[in-house]
Amino acid sequence: MRNNKLYIVMVGLPARGKSTIAYKLKENLTKYGIKTGIFNNGDLRRRLTGLETSRPEFYDPDNRQGAELRGKIAITNMGRAADYLKRTGYVAILDATNVSLKRREKIAGYITNHPILFIECINGDEKILKASIQRKVALPEFSHLAKEDATKIFLQRVEYYQKLYVPLKAERNYVKLDSLNNKILAEEITDKIPYWDRIRDFLVTDTVKNLFLVRHGETRFNLENRIGGDSDLTENGVAQAQGLARYFQRKKVPVIFTSEKKRTVQTAVPIKALQKKCTIIPLKDFNEIDSGVCECMSYEEIRDQMPHVFLARKNDKYNYVYPDGEGYASMKHRMDMGIKKALYLSRDSQSIIIVGHRAVNRMILSHFLYRREEDVPYIYVPQDRFYHIVATQDKKLLQLKPYTL
Numbered sequence: 103m104r105n106n107k108l109y110i111v112m113v114g115l116p117a118r119g120k121s122t123i124a125y126k127l128k129e130n131l132t133k134y135g136i137k138t139g140i141f142n143n144g145d146l147r148r149r150l151t152g153l154e155t156s157r158p159e160f161y162d163p164d165n166r167q168g169a170e171l172r173g174k175i176a177i178t179n180m181g182r183a184a185d186y187l188k189r190t191g192y193v194a195i196l197d198a199t200n201v202s203l204k205r206r207e208k209i210a211g212y213i214t215n216h217p218i219l220f221i222e223c224i225n226g227d228e229k230i231l232k233a234s235i236q237r238k239v240a241l242p243e244f245s246h247l248a249k250e251d252a253t254k255i256f257l258q259r260v261e262y263y264q265k266l267y268v269p270l271k272a273e274r275n276y277v278k279l280d281s282l283n284n285k286i287l288a289e290e291i292t293d294k295i296p297y298w299d300r301i302r303d304f305l306v307t308d309t310v311k312n313l314f315l316v317r318h319g320e321t322r323f324n325l326e327n328r329i330g331g332d333s334d335l336t337e338n339g340v341a342q343a344q345g346l347a348r349y350f351q352r353k354k355v356p357v358i359f360t361s362e363k364k365r366t367v368q369t370a371v372p373i374k375a376l377q378k379k380c381t382i383i384p385l386k387d388f389n390e391i392d393s394g395v396c397e398c399m400s401y402e403e404i405r406d407q408m409p410h411v412f413l414a415r416k417n418d419k420y421n422y423v424y425p426d427g428e429g430y431a432s433m434k435h436r437m438d439m440g441i442k443k444a445l446y447l448s449r450d451s452q453s454i455i456i457v458g459h460r461a462v463n464r465m466i467l468s469h470f471l472y473r474r475e476e477d478v479p480y481i482y483v484p485q486d487r488f489y490h491i492v493a494t495q496d497k498k499l500l501q502l503k504p505y506t507l
Contacts, residue, residue, distance in 0.1 A: 105294070105296065106192055106296050107187045107191075107192055107193075107215075107216040107217075107296065108192065108193045108194075108216055108217055108218075108219060108295065108296045108297065109183065109187070109193075109194050109195075109196065109213055109216055109217070109218045109219070110124075110127065110193060110194070110195045110196070110218075110219050110220075110221060110301075111195075111196045111200055111206070111209055111218055111219070111220045111221070112124055112195065112196065112197045112198065112200065112221055112223065113199070113200045113201060113206070113220055113221065113222040113223070113270060114199065114201065114222050114223035114224065114281075115199065115201065115260055115263050115264065115267065116199065116238070116256070116259060116260050116263065117231055117234040117235050117238055117256075117260070118223040118224065118225045118231075118281055119223045119225060119234075119281035119282075119446065119449065120197060120198075120199075120221075120223045120281075121142065121197055121450075122449035122450055123221065123223060123279070123281060123305070123449075124140050124142075124195045124197045125140065125449075125450065126304070126309065126449065127193075127195060127301065127304065128140055128193075128195060130300070130304050130495065131192075131193055131297065131300070131301075133496075134300070136192050136193055136297060137190055137191045137192050137193070138191065138192065138193040138194075138195065139183070139186045139191050139193070139194050139195065140195045140197050141179040141180075141182050141183045141186075141194060141195065141196050141197065142179075142197040142198070143172070143175050143176055143179055143196075143197065143198035144197075144198070146175050146178060146179055147171075147172070147175050148243065150175070150178075157255065158255050158256075158258035158259045158261075158262060161259045161262040161263065162262050163262060163265055163266055173208075176198065176205065176208070176209075177208075177212065179196060179198075180196065180209060180212050180213055183195075183196055183213070184213055184215070187215075187216060192296070193296075193297070196209065199263050200220075201263050201266050201267040201268065202266040202267070202268060203268040203272070206220065206273065210273070217275060217293045217294070217295055217296070218273075218274070218275060219275045219276070219277070219295050219298075219301070220270055220273045220275065220276040220277070221276070221277050221279060221305075222269065222270045222276065222277070222278045222279065223279055223281040224278060224279065224280055224281060224287065225280065225281050225282045225446075227282055227443075229443075230282060230443050230446060230447065233383060233447055234446075234447060235253060235256055235257070236249075236253070237381075237447065238256060239252035239253050239256050244256070270288075273290070274290070274292040274293060275290065275291050275292055275293055275295055276288075276289065276290050277289045277302070277305065279305055281446065282442055282443070282446050283442055284305065284306050284307065284308060284442070285306065286302070286305065286306060303495065304495060307494075307495055308441070308442070308445055308493065309445075309493060309494045309495065310445055310454070310491065310492065310493050310494075311452055311453070311492060311494070312353075312452060312453040312454070312490065312491075312492060313453075313454055313455075313456065313490070313491040313492075313493075314350070314355075314453065314454070314455045314456070314488055314489070314490055314491075315455075315456050315458065315463055315466055315467065315488060315489040315490075315491060316346060316369065316455060316456065316457045316458070316488040317457075317458065317459065317460060317463055317483050317484065317485050317488070318335070318339070318363075318365040318366045318368075318369045318457055318458070318459060318485070319335045319336075319338070319339030319340065319341075319342035319343045319346075319365065319368070319369045319485060320335065320336045320338045320339035320342060320485055321333040321334065321335055321336060321339055321365050322334070322336055323398075324336075324339075324485070326400060327400045327401055327402065328398055328399060328400045329393050329396065329397070329398070329399065329400075329401070330390060330391075330392070330393045330396070330397040330398055331397065331398045332363050332364050332365070333364070333365060334364055334365065334368065335365055335368045335369065339365070339368075339369070339485075340368070340372075342369070342485060342486065343368065343369040343370075343371070343372045343373070344372045345505050345506055346369070346372070346373055346488070346505055347372035347373045347375065347376045348376065348505075348506070349505040349506065350373050350376070350377070350455065351376040351377070353453055354377070354378075354452065354453060355373065355377055355380055355451075355453050355454065355455055356377075356379060356380055356381065356448070356451045356453075356454075357380065357381050357382075357383060357447065357448045357451055357454055357455075358370045358373060358374060358380060358381070358382050358383070358454070358455045358456075358457060359382075359383050359384075359385055359388065359440075359444045359447075359448075359454065359455070359456045359457070360382060360383070360384045360385070360388065360456075360457045360458075361384060361385065361386070361388040361389045361390065361457075361458060361459065361462065362384045362385075362386055362388075362389055363389060363390060363459070365459075366384075366388070366457040366458060366459070367382065367384060367457075369457045370382050370455070370457045373455065383444075383447065385440050385443060385444070386436075387436045387437065387439050387440025387443065388437075388440045388456065388458050388459075388462050389459075389462070390458075390459035390460075390461060390462055391424075391427070391428060391429070391430070391433055391459075391461040391462070392424065392427040392428045392433075393424045393427050394424035394425050394426035394427020394428070395408075395411075395424065395425045395426050395427070396408065396411065396424050396425075396427070397427070411424070411425065415429075418476075419476075419479040419480075420475045420476055420478055420479055421475075430461065430464075430465065430475075430478055430479055431475070433461075433462075433465065434465060437462065437465040437466065437469070438469065440466075441466060441469055444456060460483045461479070463481075463483045463489075464478055464479060464481040464483055465478065467481050467483075467489060467491075467500075468481065470491055470493050470498075470500065471500065482502070484502075486504065486505075487502050487503060487504050487505070488502075488503055488505065489501065489502055489503075490503055
């Protein structure tokens with residue numbers, strides 16, 4: 103049984119997705135009968151010390167007392183992980199920043215009975231980091247602080263860790279992971295790593311347990327068959343949003359992603375109102391297709407006033423780009439990035455909602471459905487139903503569901 107045991111050591115600055123990756127790894131491996139435990143230094147610190155460690159000074163490398171205490175906590179957690187593998191566990195995940203070479207050398211010297219795989223989480227997207235930090239400072243650790251103060255304190259903590267940060271390079275077995283794009287940037291595997299194929303496959307796979315893809319409620323532009331713009335919901339559109347809110351009231355939805363357009367936010371607001379704790383995050387990536395010179399026109403007006411545009415788009419709807427605007431094909435990159443951002447920011451959520459537009463939702467559906475390009479502009483996206491999507495390594499599900507107004 104010795105050869106089936108493994109330590110995984112997470113590495114990276116705060117708010118880079120380490121704990122989320124650790125949790126998902128545990129969930130994935132446990133599903134296959136591989137008993138996996140997570141040993142989080144922060145959780146142990148908060149449970150054992152009884153100290154107020156949210157202040158940044160605790161993480162100052164020059165703070166000898168803080169450094170000694172963090173070192174003792176790390177050793178305690180290593181001991182707990184070793185005991186777990188000695189008993190019934192197969193994979194022990196050490197979840198902490200572990201950014202210094204000195205700390206990683208101490209880990210490698212302390213646990214020598216089984217292989218160690220280091221996983222470094224990297225994310226340089228400033229907007230996503232900002233959103234991720236806002237979710238971090240909403241945790242109980244910072245509940246006694248104003249949001250601005252908590253954010254400032256957390257950023258100072260990150261700066262202290264940056265002073266110690268040495269990226270993975272000298273370790274025997276490691277993976278450097280772009281945790282936003284699920285992309286392996288570098289890897290070095292010297293030893294035989296148990297479950298490596300499954301771990302590697304998981305690290306590069308987009309997974310979502312419950313994604314509810316909703317189209318915004320009815321707008322005045324919908325009634326007039328106009329495209330684009332920033333129209334408000336009609337009375338019926340508000341009723342649709344309220345119907346969705348009542349439907350999702352029975353589910354826990356901690357985060358709703360929308361575009362920056364009013365109609366998607368107005369659809370999300372009633373849903374949020376009936377949730378105990380829920381955040382709306384507008385992403386520019388989910389804005390409706392930019393129809394350029396045709397913005398706010400009806401399809402009849404385009405046909406009559408710009409017949410060349412109407413016919414060219416009709417002949418190749420997927421690849422056609424509106425003059426001074428975009429098309430399905432040209433919006434694919436931002437749509438893929440929007441999906442990755444939404445999944446990154448909600449990785450610890452069982453359910454998420456995206457409130458989008460017709461063309462946007464078609465592109466999101468194609469991301470999971472793998473439809474032929476020429477068929478994407480014709481995927482059915484009604485306003486009185488929503489799509490439920492499950493996409494994991496082992497299960498693919500897509501259902502179109504009604505709701506009651």
